[in-house]
Amino acid sequence: MSDIRAYESSSPRIAAGGEGEFGDYVALLKPRVMSLVVFTAFVGLYVAPVSVNPVVAFASVLFIALGGGASGALNMWYDADIDAVMNRTRKRPVPAGRVSAGEALGVGLFLSGLAVLMLGLAANWFAAAFLAFTIFFYAVIYTVFLKRSTPQNIVIGGAAGAFPPMVGWACATGGISIEPLLMFALIFFWTPPHFWALALFMKEDYHKAGVPMLTVTHGRTATRRHIFVYTLVLAPFAVALGLTPVGGPLYLSVALVLNVLFIRGGWQILRRTEAQAQADDYRTEKGFFRLSLYYLALHFAALALQATVGTW
Numbered sequence: 001m002s003d004i005r006a007y008e009s010s011s012p013r014i015a016a017g018g019e020g021e022f023g024d025y026v027a028l029l030k031p032r033v034m035s036l037v038v039f040t041a042f043v044g045l046y047v048a049p050v051s052v053n054p055v056v057a058f059a060s061v062l063f064i065a066l067g068g069g070a071s072g073a074l075n076m077w078y079d080a081d082i083d084a085v086m087n088r089t090r091k092r093p094v095p096a097g098r099v100s101a102g103e104a105l106g107v108g109l110f111l112s113g114l115a116v117l118m119l120g121l122a123a124n125w126f127a128a129a130f131l132a133f134t135i136f137f138y139a140v141i142y143t144v145f146l147k148r149s150t151p152q153n154i155v156i157g158g159a160a161g162a163f164p165p166m167v168g169w170a171c172a173t174g175g176i177s178i179e180p181l182l183m184f185a186l187i188f189f190w191t192p193p194h195f196w197a198l199a200l201f202m203k204e205d206y207h208k209a210g211v212p213m214l215t216v217t218h219g220r221t222a223t224r225r226h227i228f229v230y231t232l233v234l235a236p237f238a239v240a241l242g243l244t245p246v247g248g249p250l251y252l253s254v255a256l257v258l259n260v261l262f263i264r265g266g267w268q269i270l271r272r273t274e275a276q277a278q279a280d281d282y283r284t285e286k287g288f289f290r291l292s293l294y295y296l297a298l299h300f301a302a303l304a305l306q307a308t309v310g311t312w
């Protein structure tokens, strides 16, 4: 029996079905995380060198958002057993018994199908197929296979979160080129420091749930080293994007400042001892996690602004 089915049958409220309210179904779609995913998809579409009918653009972003949300519901269906154990996630609708696992699966599958179909009709079938692949990557490759089996889970799984700007670009152009590939690289190499910073101050959660996050398998010192190395690997991709046709002086200046700050943050994380971190309740690590969110949002905001005022 899979973990999730074992969990469902041991939980009568879940097996019997929940009494979810509208807000619970919205929570299934992980709206806060997806907001940044959707923003990167929008920017991918917006900066593409093809003018898109505003209605088509709006519909495309809406259906990408729906697909992203659907993949979140599928993740919550499969991960209900893990989510029930971790403090951060135990109040989610499925582990808390407000929505049944079956319902989460149904919502996830239905919205995935709807989003892919509608994106195909609104934009093009290449973009729709790419969206379908992205949902599959997050809900199946990351959630089902990688998350529980390897500390490289989020490194490889991070690709799912890095695809949306490519999907956005594909909506506008019907294809892919170097600019969306660099946007992909920007998110792909950003994800490990983003997540491992959080894992540093939430290690107990993952340990309890038996999820092989790097902090659990290799310890915090190794995780600190990994974070710093990724900030170094990330910077050239972020800056290189500014040298492509979607770049310009504004983006480049923002990227330079953000990458200096991010590398400095990674360096501070590296230099900290566990005793120091515990003494101030992981203040630096929490600050670095917050910085990671600004880092990505501001890169994409700068790209959009650059496209508005004019690129190279």
Ligand code: HEM
Pocket (backbone or CB within 6 Å): 032, 033, 034, 036, 037, 040, 088, 153, 154, 155, 157, 158, 160, 161, 162, 187, 191, 194, 195, 198, 293, 296
């Ligand atoms: C495999 C890749 C990733 C992992 C494992 C990961 C993990 C996490 C976790 C565990 C949180 C904690 C807070 C929460 O539950 O809300 C979080 C927060 C967040 N993540 Fe990620 N993340 C990943 C990729 C991404 C990507 C690609 C984006 C956007 C492009 C993103 C955007 C966010 C945002 C905006 C938050 C803050 C949510 C809030 O306000 O609470 N993450 N991430």
Ligand SMILES: CC(C)=CCC/C(C)=C/CC/C(C)=C/COP(=O)(O)OP(=O)(O)O
Pocket (backbone or CB within 6 Å): 033, 037, 064, 065, 067, 068, 069, 071, 075, 079, 089, 131, 134, 135, 138, 147, 160, 161, 164
């Ligand atoms: C368009 C489309 C399909 C987008 C998908 C984008 C995507 C995969 C974003 C990654 C999101 C994310 C928060 C992963 C968290 O890992 P987790 O699920 O292990 O986190 P948890 O512990 O909070 O459940």
